[in-house]
Amino acid sequence: MTEHTKVDFGAERVDRDTASTPGPTVLDKAVPRSERMAANKIECNACPVLCQISAGRTGACDRYANADGRLVRVDPVVFLARANDAGADSATAAIEFAATPGADQSTAEPALFVTGVGASSTYPDYKPAPFIVASKLDDVDMITVVTEGIFSYCSFKVKIDTDRFLGPEQANVRCDGEIVGHVSTAEYGSQMLSLGGVHHLTGGSKKEGRVTCDTMLALGNKEAVELSIDGGASLAIRAGAAPIVDGVEEQRMRVGCGSATIGIFAKQWFGHVDEVVVVDDHITGVLTEHQAGRCLGMTRSGIKIRGRKSTPGRYFQVANPGTGWGGTDIQDPLAIVEGFDPSVAKPGMRVLMVSTTGEHAQWYELDAQLAPRVAPMPDAVRRTVERIGENCEPSLATVLFLGGAGGSLRAGATENPVLLTRAIKRKLVNVTCGGAPAYVWPGGGITVMVDVMRMPDRSFGTVPTPAIVAPIEFTMTYDTYRDLGGHLDAVRSLQSVLASGPTHTEGAPRGRRTLARDPDNPWPPAMRG
Structure with a gap:
């Protein structure tokens, strides 16, 4: 096709x-x-x-x-093989469902898990889910309800590991000129974006909805998207890859804020320096004023730092956010130094200025007028700078799908949807997305969050309403499914599914594709409550 x-x-x-x-x-x-x-x-x-x-x-x-x-x-249903040697492969060619019952029964239960990827949906109808699969695990009868959900109420939360300034909090994030989300809070070395959501999908213009949907689809399917932030940076991000900020690929996630960096490396600097300033957009640290320096018995250097002093050795607002040293807008670290107190400082004092990633570092020695002069960095100090870099994790963009599973999606599992919700909250039902473990938020409803990198490739689709299509599976014991009023007459064995495809004939998939389970993911049926 x-x-x-x-x-x-x-x-x-x-x-x-x-x-x-x-x-x-x-x-x-x-x-x-x-x-x-x-x-x-x-x-x-x-x-x-x-x-x-x-x-x-x-x-x-x-x-x-x-x-x-x-x-x-059009797309084949994706099955997961429990063991890597279970005949799974990542080939894109689909295996047609058998035309006669009983075929392919050589596959032992529960060596395969039926995912919602390619499974079809029953939305907005009242029919049972496309697959309601029975299996056994440790002599326990299990049921997995498998469907593709059509999500209008959904978004992607993107964690970008960087010290660079991406944009002010609440700033609009755009793709192709359309607003598709906003900048959220910063979380210790990472900037968070919230992209998508029902208001961008359906509450604006048709173009905004279409661009938002396309952006979300690409993110979910681990493809690169280009974004711009009002009053901030341009970005190229892809799940599991280093983010590109203003055309430069990020390399390192900071080891900590300036104060934390002082605390980590103070002992390694002791005896080699008279002062260390760790430049940071959040908290800039000053070694001899910091508690770590005091514990080592270091004498204050008399350095005067711009910004708002918080606690000893910790300074806020030393510069504006930016793409320079430590996520500030400065290129010359001496821009945050007002000078040295002549009653304390002495000529020849040794000063290291370094960023929270170790990407920027400069060694100074004070001259007779107490002015810092660039000098060759001693090897022992250079090794500490390299260790800062060694302790920085690689920069990544992490993409999490967040969706509210409501509407008639739940009717595919039971005629009384609230019972499914209650069973999930009581941990009687395990929720997965494409076989990947999903976190279910507390409170009302079924609000799930999942890392797209743990899901099969091409797990997401769209419908032109516009909305996102995502796989979802509910696994529980047979007794639990019976008690929540499940569609027991639609339950079939795995062999029957392999032989004849989905429960409902309309929208039948063209075939199936078997993938090896992600070794970092637990086996979904084994995650029962």
């Missing part, structure tokens, strides 16, 4: 007042047809857009297609 049409005959052009007449049989189901729909089209009911799709083409989401009058899911 390479030919693509957006909405051949979109939902907004369907005449709702015209009585529907029976349409063609699509995978054993009679699909209602508007009188305006051409005979060679079928209607996809996988989302509220209700695309009418011509033969050989896909709908607006690129997820469903008309294959000779049959509605099919």
Whole structure:
């Protein structure tokens, strides 16, 4: 299926007042047809857009297609193999579901886990989830409810490891000129962004919604996106890769703030320096005034630092935020030094000025007028600067998907959705996304958060409402599923799933793809409460 049409005959052009007449049989189901729909089209009911799709083409989401009058899911369902030697591979070629029951039963339960990637959804309908799979684990009967959720209420939280100034808190983040999120708080060496969300997806212009959705899709699928921040930097970010700030690839996450750096390395500097200033946008540290210097019995150097003094040896607001030394806007570290107290300082005093990553460092010695002069850095001191760098973790951009699983998604598991929510909060149900462990936020609802790097590639899709499509799986014991009013008549064995595909015939996937489980992820059925 390479030919693509957006909405051949979109939902907004369907005449709702015209009585529907029976349409063609699509995978054993009679699909209602508007009188305006051409005979060679079928209607996809996988989302509220209700695309009418011509033969050989896909709908607006690129997820469903008309294959000779049959509605099919274009992407294969992703299975995870429990062990790396279980025959899994990362090839993109799909394995067709068997045409007859009983096929592929050589795969022992529970060696495979059915993920929601490519599974199809039942939104906004009331049908059971596409896969409700029974298996055994340690002689315990298990159930996994598998679906793709259509998320309007969702966002991506991006953690960018950098000391550089990215932009003021609450500043707009843009992609292709459209606002797609905002700058959030800084978290000890990292800047947080909140991207996406229902208001950008549906509350603004059509272009804002489309660009936001495309940005979110790329982030979730581990692709690079280019962003700009109002009053701040330009960024290129990709999950699991070093961020690029104003065209420069970040290398190091700082070892700590200026005060923390003093505390870590004070003993290693002792005897080699008379003063150390660690330049930092947050807290600039001064060794001889700091508690660490006092514990070592160091004599104050008489240095005078610009900024607001906090506690001894710790200074706030020594400079503005920027891309220079320690995340400030300075290029010359002496810009934060007002001078030296002549009643304390002495000619020949040795001063190290260094940043919190060790990327910037300069050695000075005071002349007869107590002016700092650049001098060759002693080897022993240079080694401490190198150790600062050694203790800095590599800079990364981390992307977390955050979504509220509500609406009729829960109806795919049970006719009484609140029981599913309560069971999750009681830790009777394990929630995963593409087989990756998900954190469920406290409080009401099912608000999940997951690291996209732990999910299979291409886990996310979109629908043109616009919204994000993401996999989600609920695993529990059979008894728990029975007690929360689950769709027991839709439960099937793993062998049955392998033989014949999803529970519902409409939107059937073209095949399946088996991947090795991420070794850092626990086996989802084993994570039961």
